[in-house]
Amino acid sequence: MGSVLEITDTEFEKEVFSEDKPVLVYFWASWCGPCRLVSPSIDWVANTYSDRLKVVKLEVDANPDAVAKCKVEGVPALRLFKDKELVKSHEGAIGKQQLQTLVDGCLN
Template identity: 60%
Template sequence: MSSVTTISDQEFETEVLQTNQPVLVYFWASWCGPCRLMSPTIDWAATTYSDRLKVVKMEVDPNPETVKQYQVEGVPALRLFQDQQVLEATEGVIPKQKLIDILETHLSA
């Protein structure tokens, strides 16, 4: 079973940009109610797609550099990276089915 790794600005390059597999970055905040709704879906994705996807989460308040660089304007937010590029970006709560659609589109290519 895969788990979601918590990362910081300092770890972003090694944990996300220098990784060979796709990486789903989940931006969240402790004060964010909708983030609590998304967390189980993120955990589910980390377990379900563990063979094809790395899932990390980053709290926005202590990590302003990455938040600014990837233009995260609201939480929860998702960025799907591969080969140092953002393949997909969402902000706000999305249904589990939409996350599945996004992941299936990019992971099956």
């Protein structure tokens, strides 16, 4: 069973770019209402795809370097990396079905 790994700016390079499988990065903030709606779907993705996908999350306020590097303009935000390359990007709330479609498109 997979779980979402909470990381910081200092761990970003290692946790995202040193990984063999694709990595979904979830940017969130404690004050963000839509983030609270999206979080259960992020947990679901981490559990469902744990054999093929790593899921990490970063709080935007505490991690400005990763936010700048990934050009995050609003939260919640998703960045999907595969082979060290950004392959998918999403800003704003996302439903579970839409999230599953986004992930499936990158894994298949």
